[in-house]
Amino acid sequence: MKGSDGHWNEEPPPHEPIVAEDGTVHNLNEYFNISGSDAIADIRTSSVKDAVFSQKHGVVIKENQLEELFSHISLQQPHESN
Secondary structure, X not given: OEOOOXXXXXXXXXXXXXXXXXXXXXXXXXXXXXXHHHOOXXXXXXXXXXXXXXXXXXXXXXXXXXXXXHHHOOOOOOOOOO
């Protein structure tokens, strides 16, 4: 991991980094910056379903919203029109 000064605290592993579909590597800091304050207030809206599949890191919900979320969305991505 890298420290706040940008230097490695520990050397990276000898293998190649995992690369995201968009070509991003070393994006752990983006996940660290996700906060509970980013949680969606109302998960019943259609925009939540869209956000689950379109936002780079998905969406943040509260634990008590999890069951409701799965009852409102399909686990399959929406089909794109041809």
